[in-house]
Amino acid sequence: MASICFYFQVHQPFRVKDYRVFDIGKDSEYFNDDSDRSINNKKILNKVAGKCYLPANAVMLELLNKHPEFKISFSFSGVFLDQLQEFNPETLESFKKLIDTGRVEVLEETYYHSLSFLYSPEEFRRQVKMHRDKIEELFGVTPTVFRNTELIYNNALAHEVEKMGYKGIIAEGADHVLGWKSPNFLYRPQGAQNLKLLLKNYRLSDDIAFRFSSKEWADFPLTAPKFAQWASQVNGNGHVINLFMDYETFGEHQWEDTGIFNFLRHLPEEIYKHPDNDFITPSEAIARYEPVSELDVHNYMSWADVERDLSAWLSNPMQHDAIQSIYKLEEDVLATNDDKLISDWRKLQTSDHFYYMCTKWFNDGDVHKYFNPYNTPYEAFIAYMNALQDLRLRIVGHPMHAKKIKVKELS
Amino acid sequence: MRVLMFGWEFPPHNSGGLGTACFGLTRALSSRKIDVLFILPKKVGVSADFMSILFADTRKVKFLEIETPLKPYVTSEGYIYERDKIISDIYGNTLMQEVRRYALRARDIAKKEHFDVIHAHDWLSFLAGVEAKKISGKPLILHMHATEFDRTGGQGVNQDVYKIERESMQYADGIIAVSNFTKQKIVEHYGIPEHKIEVVHNGIDECDYANIPDKLSDLKKAGQKIVLYAGRITIQKGPEYFIRAAKRVLDVNPNVLFLVAGSGDMERQMMLEAASLGISDHVVFVGFLRGDDLNAVYRAADLFVMPSVSEPFGITPLESIIAGAPVLISKQSGVSEVLTHALKTDFWDTEDMANKILGVVSHRSLWQTLWGNSREEVRKVTWDAASRKCIDYYEKVICESGATSETRYI
Structure with a gap:
């Protein structure tokens, strides 16, 4: 038996506009660019909705209707859902329709698609709770499987997530962690009691997500029968094939004219041609299979770049400076009790901001450039730090802040 | 292969980037076993002693000097003034006559010497190149380090200079442009077809910047951040945008000091501008610097700014990075094509410029990342890389000219 487990990441950050030093103290709207640049969040969201979310959702609904056993799962960041509510409710409705079929699982993550686990476990727990509430409110379902931002994972995270009551967690099937082991089984995180770990089969996932339209690839063109055949080879050799990827693969990274939607449309019927194959969701996989062994992941891994580590967000001095600066404000910003202020602070925690500051141009340079809406990582950093300085002024100028200082002085 | 090369200035008697470029390129060519015969006008000549010291080991580059009173450099207004003054024939001995005299002498040299290809740098030597081609029948390559449009900022283009540039380029077998930026200008303003132009970016040799003295450490100790402008103070270089950004x-x-290193016809105007903006105490005009003095200010600077209006290449940002300061450069420059790790701005956008300057002086982490990465990047921008492209281009042009092994020099 080989089960295909599809999980699609759906996320859009609130990108910081070209916020200049002269705006500090005068303008507290950091995310409202309205130019033609790709830092215009509304424009980007609507563009991607038109190219990907709406057409891909239509195909998914078609497949769910056609194949009664077809299943998929999504992980939505809270900031993505916020933007759907604000800019494109139609797309939100189309996602709701999918989830209403009962065969689409929703995973848990941090509301702000943040790196909070690395800097503040308390803030991490708060953001997970916020996400849970949002998913329940919008979709009426409660997630039981967790996926951390960019599949960042280690043993400590697994322990925390288990404590929070989740049954499973998702991570990258990185070679340097797996060695000879296969990603097509479930594992138990080292030191965990009941939590189960699902690992991305990055070869098969990337065949779709990255290589699908690559003419230099020996297996080009990728067809549904060909892919189904590769998947069948796992039979007798694994339980699940975890195909984890950005949802934007469909129509945005791989444009419609590459044939990606047709591929998707025909994949289930090809998979079903082999009687032993089916589709499952992460929580079903967890219910159905036991872990084959323990997996020890001491250092952080992720699904980014060839290194599969944290270097996409945290490798140069600017990135460290920026992220430390934002978490340094935690105590003071929370003390203000000011919703708008706290929400802005959290929007600035989204991992994408630090990704845009990455200067690791080498092997993944093209990918980084493709995903970077700023002209250079340096401009991303300058805009971010300027906005952060304004945020700092707002905190210091807040009546609650003055009160807090006084209380401190008295004690 | 032997190259007959025409230039007009050479270190240490150079007043700008062109001499540095000729020096870097010829040294790299000679180390790749290309025989270069370099022709210079007398007044800007370099002593034979200096040459033999530099090239004693290889002797691949030989220098011949011609007696002309050619003034090597170009400052926008001053340049136009001097050029027109001479061209107007008031003093009899005109610049244009000298350019022609240089060309006539070039004919004599071309008659006597054996070579495979002619390579001429910028318009003053173009007619010499043209004459050498007429006499020898050897292919001619013109190297555009700057166009008349760059030198004048597009204002008051001299028609005679323009004509020499255009007609020489039409006559030549190939053209080397120092950037895509310059190539575009040549296509747009001179009507030269794209396929006739090869882009060879300039380079820099790190060995020339070893042991930079720490001269301005006291200035740094005061805790002020230093932002540097280094270049001729002329319309082409955009000094007024630097002063306006400084104000912002x-x-x-207020804890930032702006250094202006260089001289030029707009110097006085810039001083007055700083005064009228009320920032004279934060803008220091240090005059024209070269060698170790220039390297020392690069090194002391927290950021080097090149706000050029039109910069065909711009070697100073590379020097600055090697000496120790990251750079903010205008997008209207050739060097921005080879530097990813630089802050970039439109020369006229002084708000953006100020925003970026403040970013660097306020955040040490930005300085570290920017300088560290640019330092790595500049290691790849070498004269050796430029010379390899040049040699390939020589071969292509020589081959297309129908040269055979019998007619080749070696």
Whole structure:
């Protein structure tokens, strides 16, 4: 038996506009660019909705209707859902329709698609709770499987997530962690009691997500029968094939004219041609299979770049400076009790901001450039730090802040 | 292969980037076993002693000097003034006559010497190149380090100079442009077809910047941040945008010192501008610097700014990075094509310029990342890389000219 487990990441950050030093103290709207640049969040969201979310959702609904056993799962960041509510409710409705079929699982993550686990476990727990509430409110379902931002994972995270009551967690099937082991089984995180770990089969996932339209690839063109055949080879050799990827693969990274939607449309019927194959969701996989062994992941891994580590967000001095600066404000910003202020602070925690500051141009340079809406990582950093300085002024100028200082002085 | 090369200035008697470029390129060519015969006008000549010291080991580059009173450099207004003064024939001995005299002498040299290809640098030597081609029948390559449009900022283009540039380029077998930026200008303003132009970016040799003295450490100790302008103070280089950006920076952070290193016809105007903006105490005009003095200010600077209006290449940012300061450069420059790790701005956008300057002086982490990465990047921008492209281009042009092994020099 080989089960295909599809999980699609759906996320859009609130990108910081070209916020200049002269705006500090005068303008507290950091995310409202309205130019033609790709830092215009509304424009980007609507563009991607038109190219990907709406057409891909239509195909998914078609497949769910056609194949009664077809299943998929999504992980939505809270900031993505916020933007759907604000800019494109139609797309939100189309996602709701999918989830209403009962065969689409929703995973848990941090509301702000943040790196909070690395800097503040308390803030991490708060953001997970916020996400849970949002998913329940919008979709009426409660997630039981967790996926951390960019599949960042280690043993400590697994322990925390288990404590929070989740049954499973998702991570990258990185070679340097797996060695000879296969990603097509479930594992138990080292030191965990009941939590189960699902690992991305990055070869098969990337065949779709990255290589699908690559003419230099020996297996080009990728067809549904060909892919189904590769998947069948796992039979007798694994339980699940975890195909984890950005949802934007469909129509945005791989444009419609590459044939990606047709591929998707025909994949289930090809998979079903082999009687032993089916589709499952992460929580079903967890219910159905036991872990084959323990997996020890001491250092952080992720699904980014060839290194599969944290270097996409945290490798140069600017990135460290920026992220430390934002978490340094935690105590003071929370003390203000000011919703708008706290929400802005959290929007600035989204991992994408630090990704845009990455200067690791080498092997993944093209990918980084493709995903970077700023002209250079340096401009991303300058805009971010300027906005952060304004945020700092707002905190210091807040009546609650003055009160807090006084209380401190008295004690 | 032997190259007959025409230039007009050479270190240490150079007043700008062209001499440095000729020096870097010829040295790299000679180390790749290309025989270069370099022709210079007398007044800007370099002593034979200096040459033999530099090239004693290889002797691949030989120098011949011609007696002409050619003035090597170009400052926008001053240049136009001097050029027109001479061209107007008031003093009899005109620049244009000298350019022609240089060309006539070039004919004699071309008659006597054996070579495979002619390579001429910028318009003053173009007619010499043209004459050498007429006499020898050897292919001619013209190297555009700057166009008349760059030198004048597009204002008051001299028609005679323009004509020499255009007609020589039409006559030549190939053209080397120092950037895509310059190539575009040549296509747009001179009507030369794209396929006739090869882009060879300039380079820099790190060995020339070893042991930079720490001269301005006292200035640094005062805790002020230093932002540097280094270049001729002329319309082409955009000094007024630097002064205006300085004003905006100082509005936010008064603890910044702006150094202006260089001289030129707009120097007085810039001093007055700084005074009228009320920032004279934060803008220091240090005059024209070269060698170790220039390297020392690069090194002391927290950021080097090149706000050029039109910069065909611009070697100073590379020097600055090697010496120790990251750079903010205008997008209207050739060097921005080879530097990813630089802050970039439109020369006229002084708000953006000030925003970026403040970013660097306020955040050490930005300085570290920017300088560290640019330092790595500049290691790849070498004269050796430029010379390899040049040699390939020589071969292509020589081959297309129908040269055979019998007619080749070696």
